[in-house]
Amino acid sequence: MKVGTITFHCAYNFGSALQTYALKKYLTDLGHDVHVIDYRSDNFRDYRIFRRYSYKSYFKDLLYLSGNLRRRKSFQEFWRTHFNLTDCTYEGPDAERLLALDFKDYDALICGSDQIWNLDCTAGPVPSFFLSFASSESKKIAYAPSLSHAKFEEKNFTQEDKMHISGWLSHFDALSVRELSVAGQFQQLTNRPIVETLDPTLLLNLEDYRQIQALQLPKKLEAGKYIFAYTLWPNRDMMHYIDKLAAKRGLTVVYYSQTPFRYKSHAINVWGIGPSDFLTLIDKSNCVVSNSFHATVFSILYGKQFLTFGMEKSTSRMRTLLSKLGLSEEHLLPSDFDGERDIEPFSSALDTALLNNLRVDSEQFIKDALA
Structure with a gap:
């Protein structure tokens, strides 16, 4: 079958890129002709080299231009190679x-995963992420889009928005989300059942990721001698904890940020790396400390020692992930953790049989939807 997928593929974000790759590879391995639709929603403006929101943002982008250019090149090379x-x-x-003109002859169109249905993230529903352009002859499938939280801001989920979403959902042949616990907002808008499926990154095995990770670490890094501190939204307590851990274990702090952080420990900023380097940094680390869903996923898949800092909007999905995989919730620190508690990153052996069992329903959902 000729299949098109649409998602946040073009965000300069490791999780977005890797979930796009994972779904595309899984479908390709099933024997389908898969194309990632190069759709750029308005959100993509946040990833431009010069965002032009204000003089302040312009000069900040100019100040960090060399790193921003490396970042763009790294991600775009990954897209071209793997998507x-x-x-x-x-x-x-x-x-x-x-889109309606170019995809009218596709056998199936799939939207998802990532937060394309998080209306607070997209500032209201984006029609194309609900396959508004799909022809009546194409199968329309939602695979694991995330709503992220249970209640959207009223301005992003108006009565008119609900009417549009209800109409779009009624045309789907199969509906799934990543977190069923927050899907009630959409389930009330359609009679079609919405089921829960795994994030696409969990459909692949570790060997699939080892095949695309970078062959070498960034310069000045040695395997096992650093903490990979991947902090999407850093805070003082988290940085304080990482500093203490680095001193205790005698490790370098490796982090990723356009604006340099002021760690007391020896630290290296790897701003500009791409998704393949991200996987290698996790693979070769001593441990991983993050507040990222996908950094947590790959820490688990690579069998690393890790701790995840919870945040108000993501703690529930982190806890659900650990629970599904039969892993200790001690890996997840509360959002109000002050960095003083005596706990260190630790590893939990992934029960591959349990993961394979979890995959069965998600794999069957895809196969049935494409049948």
């Missing part, structure tokens, strides 16, 4: 019309 992107890029007010 089988469509030749055309779809963006702007004419995107939906062009």
Whole structure:
């Protein structure tokens, strides 16, 4: 079958890139001709080299230009190598019309995963992420999009939005989300059942990721001699904890940030790396400390010692992930953790039989939906 997938593939974000790769590879391994639709929603403006929101943002982007250029190059090389992107890029007010023209002969269209249905993230529903452009002849499937939280801001989920979403959902052949616990907002808008499926990154085995990770660590790094501190939203307590851990274990802190952090310990900023380097940094680390869902996923898959700092909007999905995989919730620190508790990253052996059992329902969902 000729299949198109649409998601946040073009965000300069490791999780976004790797979940796009995972779903594309899984479908390709099933024997389908898979294309990632190069659709750029308005959110993509946040990832431009010069965002032009204000003089302050412009000069900040200029100050860190060399790192920003390396970042763009690293991600775009990953996209070109692993995504089988469509030749055309779809963006702007004419995107939906062009998508309808170019994808009318596709056998199936799949939206998901990532937070394409998180209306607070997208500032309201984005029609193309609900396959508004799909023809009646194409199968329409939602695979594990995330709503992220149980209640959207009213301005992003108006009565008019609900009417549109209800209409879009009614045209789907199969509906799934990543977290069923927050899907009630959409389930009330459709009679079609919404089920829960795994994040695409969990559909692949470790060997699949080892095949695409970078062959070498960034310069000045030695395997096993650093903490990979991947902090999407850093805070003082988290940085204080990482500093203490680095001193206790005699390790370098490796972090990723456009703006340098002021760690007391020896620290190296790897801003500019791409998804393949991200996997290698996890693989070769002594341990991983993060507040990222996908950093947690890959720490588990690679069997690393790890701790995850919870946040108000993500603690529930982190806890659900650990619970599903039969792992200790001690890996998850509360959002109000002050860094003083005597706990260190530790590893939990992944029960591969349990993961394989969890995959069965998600794999069957995909196969049934494409049948």
